[in-house]
Amino acid sequence: xxxxxxxxxxxxxxxxxxxxxxxxxxxxxxxxxxxxxxxxxxxxxxxxxxxxxxxxxxxxxxxxxxxxxxxxxxxxxxxxxxxxxxxxxxxxxxxxxxxxxxxxxxxxxxxxxxxxxxxxxxxxxxxxxxxxxxxxxxxxxxxxxxxxxxxxxxxxxxxxxxxxxxxxxxxxxxxxxxxxxxxxxxxxxxxxxxxxxxxxxxxxxxxxx
Amino acid sequence: xxxxxxxxxxxxxxxxxxxxxxxxxxxxxxxxxxxxxxxxxxxxxxxxxxxxxxxxxxxxxxxxxxxxxxxxxxxxxxxxxxxxxxxxxxxxxxxxxxxxxxxxxxxxxxxxxxxxxxxxxxxxxxxxxxxxxxxxxxxxxxxxxxxxxxxxxxxxxxxxxxxxxxxxxxxxxxxxxxxxxxxxxxxxxxxxxxxxxxxxxxxxxxxxxxxxxxxxxxxxxxxxxxxxxxxxxxxxxxxxxxxxxxxxxxxxxxxxxxxxxxxxxxxxxxxxxxxxxxxxxxxxxxxx
Numbered sequence: 119x120x121x122x123x124x125x126x127x128x129x130x131x132x133x134x135x136x137x138x139x140x141x142x143x144x145x146x147x148x149x150x151x152x153x154x155x156x157x158x159x160x161x162x163x164x165x166x167x168x169x170x171x172x173x174x175x176x177x178x179x180x181x182x183x184x185x186x187x188x189x190x191x192x193x194x195x196x197x198x199x200x201x202x203x204x205x206x207x208x209x210x211x212x213x214x215x216x217x218x219x220x221x222x223x224x225x226x227x228x229x230x231x232x233x234x235x236x237x238x239x240x241x242x243x244x245x246x247x248x249x250x251x252x253x254x255x256x257x258x259x260x261x262x263x264x265x266x267x268x269x270x271x272x273x274x275x276x277x278x279x280x281x282x283x284x285x286x287x288x289x290x291x292x293x294x295x296x297x298x299x300x301x302x303x304x305x306x307x308x309x310x311x312x313x314x315x316x317x318x319x320x321x322x323x324x325x326x327x
Numbered sequence: 328x329x330x331x332x333x334x335x336x337x338x339x340x341x342x343x344x345x346x347x348x349x350x351x352x353x354x355x356x357x358x359x360x361x362x363x364x365x366x367x368x369x370x371x372x373x374x375x376x377x378x379x380x381x382x383x384x385x386x387x388x389x390x391x392x393x394x395x396x397x398x399x400x401x402x403x404x405x406x407x408x409x410x411x412x413x414x415x416x417x418x419x420x421x422x423x424x425x426x427x428x429x430x431x432x433x434x435x436x437x438x439x440x441x442x443x444x445x446x447x448x449x450x451x452x453x454x455x456x457x458x459x460x461x462x463x464x465x466x467x468x469x470x471x472x473x474x475x476x477x478x479x480x481x482x483x484x485x486x487x488x489x490x491x492x493x494x495x496x497x498x499x500x501x502x503x504x505x506x507x508x509x510x511x512x513x514x515x516x517x518x519x520x521x522x523x524x525x526x527x528x529x530x531x532x533x534x535x536x537x538x539x540x541x542x543x544x545x546x547x548x549x550x551x552x553x554x555x556x557x558x559x560x561x562x563x564x565x566x567x568x569x570x571x572x573x574x575x576x577x578x579x580x581x582x583x584x585x586x587x588x589x590x591x592x593x594x595x596x597x598x599x600x601x602x603x604x605x606x607x608x609x610x611x612x613x614x615x
Contacts, residue, residue, distance in 0.1 A: 313400020
């Protein structure tokens with residue numbers, strides 16, 4: 119059994135979290151609050167020491183009108199954001215919001231068109247007819263499955279006839295997708311449990327090597 | 328008691344009994360001497376091939392680590408296996424993270440690697456530290472890393488680090504490896520691969536893996552480790568090649584994972600059988 123007090127704290131907190139499986143209890147609630155408090159405090163410290171002070175305060179403090187003078191624009195935007203908490207000038211925050219949206223969308227739209235739309239459409243319609251039979255069938259399933267799933271989301275026309283049949287196939291495709299996603303989720307959660315169990319058995323109790 | 332009554336009773340089983348069953352089957356394999364091995368999937372083989380290609384190029388590698396303690400059980404083995412592989416090959420590596428919780432564990436892993444492989448900080452590897460505003464930073468690193476990172480995680484100026492004199496932008500790295508428990512591989516595709524066209528190699532939690540298969544199919548991602556099982560597959564590949572002396576924690580968890588999944592499947596089968604038999608039997612049957 120470990121003699122390290124930090125291992126003991128971690129082990130007891132782990133058991134405290136597992137106690138929720140029996141039923142909700144004050145120990146679990148206390149650990150939940152501890153986790154939220156620790157995470158927020160840790161995040162604040164990292165932001166403060168890694169971003170706010172070295173990237174904004176320090177350059178402006180050392181040379182207010184030097185090479186990093188453009189950071190005053192950042193300060194101005196931050197101040198405009200803060201205006202939303204003051205009733206009389208809260209509309210000024212919209213300027214900061216507009217700036218943020220413009221930069222974000224300006225960057226996101228062209229890159230997403232390239233990476234998410236054009237490349238994915240090209241990948242979907244690119245059936246390798248010169249490939250092995252398995253590859254050809256796989257590519258055709260991908261192509262028709264994608265089209266069927268998309269037709270399910272056409273709500274401006276009644277799902278009857280060809281559209282109805284395609285939408286029905288699309289529903290199946292979507293369900294299979296959800297099933298794959300859910301099974302991967304179970305795999306992930308099992309591994310998290312395995313990690314804690316291994317920690318308890320090896321690092322705390324020392325019963326496995 | 329006939330089969331239908333038994334199934335009906337089982338379908339009303341206290342959920343705590345299910346938890347207890349899972350706990351037992353997860354613990355038992357750790358106490359047994361048997362160790363399972365996983366056959367590598369095509370995605371894992373692609374990951375391995377992409378890493379080997381990056382190493383063979385002789386250029387430094389950029390590794391972005393985006394997981395915290397919550398997903399350590401799944402992500403830690405794949406990161407440690409990767410680090411052992413690249414450092415054993417004397418590959419230079421630049422590390423970065425875009426989530427606050429990753430810095431601390433990553434420092435710990437790098438300290439261990441430094442001792443194990445005799446690495447020199449600044450020459451063999453550099454940790455740039457945490458960077459906020461991931462989208463802008465990923466995009467900006469394509470043209471200039473120095474413009475987005477003035478100092479590394481230890482506070483040393485980027486220009487003073489020998490390795491960073493060779494790595495001015497993402498054009499100077501052989502590939503970007505993103506070991507992430509969030510959606511950042513998707514953002515690397517969007518803000519890195521699309522505009523700058525480098526090789527992206529991904530290690531992800533199983534939960535997120537399904538989101539990345541479309542990018543793997545189009546070649547926007549060159550290789551994918553999908554969760555703990557894939558980490559075990561990669562460990563197996565490295566053990567077979569003599570890079571790792573023995574398999575790590577991902578492989579150790581395979582037995583527990585297999586048994587736990589078998590029990591979950593059994594419970595799903597029992598629950599469904601009881602439900603359908605109950606429906607056929609009318610009001611007396613079990614209800615979901």
